[in-house]
Amino acid sequence: MSQFEHLFSPLKVGSVYLRNRVVAAPITKYVYEQAPAESLEIIASKARGGAGLVILGSVPVNDAESVIVEGFSSSLNGPKKSKYQEELSIIHQYGAKASVELHHCGYFAGLFSPGTTPVGPTTQMIGHGDFQGYQGIMPPRKGEPPRPDMKRLAVGMDEARMKMVISDYVRSALTAKEMGFDMIMLHFAHGWLPAQFMSPFFNHRTDEYGGSFENRIRFPMMILDAVREAVGPDYPIDMRIAAKEYVEGGLEPEEVIEFVKRAESKLDMVHVSSGLDKLLGPTSYIESPSVHPHRINVKFAEAMKQAVSIPVVTVGAITMPDEAEEILSKGQADAVAIGRGLCADPDWPNKAREGRVGDILPCIRCVSCYTVATGGPTQGCAVNPRYERELRLRTEERPAARVKNVVVVGGGPAGIRAAMKAAERGHKVTVLEKSGRLGGLLNVSEGDPMKIDMHNYLSHLRYQAEHNDNIEVRLNTEATPEMVKAMNPDELVVAVGSEPVKPRIPGIERSNVYSILEAHARLGEDWGDTVIIGGGPSGIELALSLAEKKIHVTVVEMTEDIAENGNSLYHAAVEIRLKEFAEYTAVLTKTRCLAIEEEGVRVEAGEGRELIIPAKDVVYCVGMRARKALAESFYGLVYDVKMIGDCMGARRINEASHEGYFAAFSM
Secondary structure, eight states, X not given: OOSOTTTTSOEEEXXXXXXSSEEEOOOOOSSOOXXXXXXXXXXXXXXXXXXXXXXXXXXXXXXXXXXXXXXXXOOTTSTTHHHHHHHHHHHHHTTOEEEEEEEOOGGGTTTTOTTOOOEESSOEEESSTTSSHHHHHSOOOXXXXXXXXXXXXXXXXXXXXXXXXXXXXXXXXXXXXXXXXXXXXXXXXXXXXXXXXXXXTTOOOOSTTSSSHHHHTHHHHHHHHHHHHHHOTTSOEEEEEESOOOSTTOOOHHHHHHHHHHHGGGOSEEEEEOOBTTSHHHHTTTSOOTTSOSSTTHHHHHHHHHHOSXXXXXXXXXXXXXXXXXXXXXTSOSEEEESHHHHHOTTHHHHHHTTOGGGOOOOOOOOTTOHHHHTSSOOOOSSOTTTTTHHHHHHHOOOOSSOOEEEEEOXXXXXXXXXXXXXXXXXXXXXXXXXXXXXXGGGGGTTOGGGHHHHHHHHHHHHHHHTOTTEEEEOSOOOOHHHHXXXXXXXXXXXXXXXXXXXXXXXXXSTTEEEHHHHHHTXXXXXXSEEEEOOSHXXXXXXXXXXXXXXXXXXXXXXXXXXXXXXXXXXXXXXXXHHHTTTTEEEEOSOEEEEEOSSEEXXXXXXXXXXXXXXXXXXXXXXXXXXXXXXHTTTTSSTTOEEOGGGGSOOOHHHHHHHHHHHTTTO
């Protein structure tokens, strides 16, 4: 019996049994798609990895007006039907059940196709202002003007057009049933067409399809009624719904729960999410970055479960099996949907069921896998270098010709990933780590709830290094070129990292002034009013961590932007969290630190205006300096010394992880 008893018990959805309660959530790529074979492998890996249900993401119900990006998707009856059929076959091949998410973009159809005329509840201009497309989810770069071709007139739907759309849903549902999908998911969430009618944020009609709750749900209910009649009483229908849109005048949980209660007799399962696509802030609840809390939608799923009798699925920021098991054991939901977690490790379900939790490669919720966050083609998965390139790497990798003696200098994320991959290839690896613990800069996550995702990754790396017979870890060992040369390595990886930049500010040597690393080391101690010098991601996240402890924090940033290295969804989530902790946080941009004095920090806040910010504690967080000279001292000890990670320059986790992995890929 698995230690996760509830997670790996079967679940009946209408007439279909799922082998477990792990749902592979639908994931969509709007402006980029892998090579066809790699795309199929991604689906195959989720079914092979043990998910009970695999859902194909965002399949439009027609090929003319419900596709967000022309050419990158198609309806079940469109040009990609054979691909969908093969994905279905692969899912069944590995024993999972298959579903397909049917959607209509409404206002947001043809986002990158200027000739498209989208439809929605009312006629209005779409593509400018605060929401939709280009300026909503992909703001222009600095100095780049808005693109006029992104402005289009959306046409309000009359009843004839409604009947056409209903027919599209019916045809798509029947096609799914005929193709052999075990169930369908109707996408009624995140601001797509059905939600546009339900939500007063979008729906400003004055006829029987707008205004009151009963009127706003009329068209979505008509879709559901028609689909249920078409597929018959025994074919399972799932629905994705957003319990809260996080916009003024948007959908709230009370109305959404009431809608599902009224629709329950026609549904077999409901998949409770939140957020609203096309607005950065609300979108950050759909693909939540690491600064948002875990289990972000569980409270909504629990409320839904108390109101309906059909199975309820929760989704969002559930990254480890113990979280999923706790949700199910408490009766807060009947199943959990995992999206990005199965990109990081598609074998997540099998490893959890077999009790190999330490082998699960955890998602760190960096959102680098998501087009909206990256502003174009995704950057893959930060922790899984094989994501989206599995077949290529499987083809390119050759067995090691002989067992090699590999030395890795530095036990941070880059060094450990190199050691893991070298050991996987059968080599004998020695890791030399100067400090008393592995992890490098990831150690700032210890004791910081704001960095739980980073800490999960740290735990994974440590577990892998400490439980691999091919890896010997030597802590408290400061490597020198002479020491390494004496070890006679065949391969040498240098990952000696970086150190905090110490700004030249009068008073920086005071006893109440700490580097960002020192600050995290004393996070559990008593803090007073704090000034953080530097508003990058590290400084902002420390500010939020202290604010959670009800400590007043002021962030001082010289530039006009905070968290500049973060992607767009991270920025949006940071703004939301700072507002949540507005009582305890203040951010001063375009502000220069002049001196650290006994009573606080003296700053210049524009136009030569000086002020003192009272502070008991001060933290500087103005960047990291690569230990490049130290790294270069190891050159020449073997042919092709591999320098990776922060010793080459500032690195994010994804860059450090990928560099480490590929440093050992061909050893």
